Amino acid sequence: MSELSVNHLLGIKDLNSQDIQLIFETADHFKEVINRPIKKVPSLRDITIANLFFENSTRTKLSFELAEKRLSADVINFSASQSSVKKGETLIDTVNNILSMKVDMVVMRHPNPGASVFLSQHVSASIINAGDGAHEHPTQALLDSYSIRERLGKVQGKNVVIVGDILHSRVALSNIFALQLQGANVMVCGPKTLLPKYIDKLGVKVETNLKKALQWCDVANMLRVQNERMDMTYFPSTREYTQQYGVNKALLNSLDKEITIMHPGPINRGVEITSDVADSKQAIILDQVQNGVAIRMAVIYLLASKIKH
C-alpha cells in the first residue's frame, strides 16, 4: 500500500487523487469495523491526540473524538472558551504547552483561515485541520465525496451543485477541490452576494437559478446560511432566501429525475431545506455523519502511520 503524500491534513489542495483513493479504501475497512459488535481496534494505543477547538462544533468534534477512541488513541479535548486563550496566550504557546505533555497529533478548528498551516510550520506534531475560518474543512469534503461514491458508485463524471452561502463556506472550497480531483463537474449556486468574485476561476460553473442548477445536477449539497459570519446584510430576508434558494419536496418533484440531497449540518430546517426533504430517502445527511467517523479514522490512521516511532 502506498502512503499519503502529506504529513498533515491541512487542506484538500495539498492532496492528490491517489491520496483520496487511499483514504477511501482505508475508510471502507473502518466502516466495516464500526459496524462490528465491538467497534474498536488497538492500532493507535501509543498515540495521543489533542482536539483543539477554538470555535464551536458539535458534529465534527464528536466525530473526531469517536474516531480517535475507536482507534484506541488517548484523547485530550480543549475548548477555547474554557482556556488560557482568554488570558492572552498565543496559539503557538498554547499548542507547545500541550505538546510538551507528549501529544503526537493535533486536530484543530480555528476561526482564522490558515491557522492550521501556520501551526504546522511551527510545531512538530502532525496537524489535522478541522476547519479554518472560511478556508478549508478537508475531512468534511472527504466524507461528502465518500458518501457520493457510496450512493452513486463513483464520483467521476457526476454533476454536483453546491447551493447557498459559498462566500463564508469552508465546506464549499474543500468540496470544490475534492470533487475536481476525482473528476466530478462542480457548480455553485446561490444569490450573487454570497458567491465570491472570481469563483469561476476555480473551474466551476456558476448559476443563480436554483431550479436550473437542480435540473443539471446528480447531487445537491445544501449549505447552511452562516449568519454568525455575516457582517452585513447579503439578502433582504430569510423568507426571501428560502423562496429563492430553499429546497422543498414540490421543487424536487418538479424535476424529471431523482437527485441526491446532502447537507453538512447543522440544518436550519425550513430555511435552506425543508423537513420533508431532509428526512426523505433522497437525503443522505445521516449517512454523511456515519461516514464521517470512518473517514476520520482513515485520515488519523494514515497520518499516524507516518509518525516515527
Added chain:
Amino acid sequence: MSQKLLLNAKEINIILHRLACQLIEKHDDFSNTVLIGIQPRGKFLANRLAQILKSEYHIKHIQLGLLDITFFRDDFRRGEKPLEANTTEINFLVEDKNIVFIDDVLYTGRSIRAALTAIQSFGRPNEIELLTLIDRRFSRHLPIQPDYRGRQVDAINKEKVKVNWLEHGGEDAVYLVNS
C-alpha cells in the same frame, strides 16, 4: 536468490485431504464450527479446505469467514512500509462457536496473537483452534502452536517460506526461498 521446492501440487493435495479429514474427525458435521481464514494469505487455504469438505466429504453446512488483522497487529509504525488492510467478511455470529483459524504459514505467532484479539470484536467463541499448512519450527516468538499442521519445516530466519496457489500465482507449490 535461490529457492528449493518443499511441496509440489500432488503433495499439497494429499495434505489438504488429510487436514480436511482431521477436521471432520474433531468437528463432525460442522454444525457448531466456523472456519476463519486469516487475511491475506490464509484466504486461499481456507477456501480450498472448505471446497474439499463440501464437494468430497459432503459436509453441507460450512461457515467460512475471513478475518483481517491489520489494525490489531503489534508492529504499527515499526516497519518501513505502512500496513495494508484487507477485507473482513464474517457474516455470522461467533458467540459460543468453535473456531478454526486457518493460515498458510505459522512463523513467529504474532499474526495469530493479533487474530485472537481481533476475533473478540465478533463475540466470545467457545474455543479456537489453529490450522496451518506450514509450521516453521523453532521460530516462535510467542507460546502459540498449531492444532492441525500440514508440514513442519526447519528454516533459518533469513529464509522465507513461500506458498503459491493455483488461484493466485498459477501453481500449487511451497518453496523455501533463500534471499
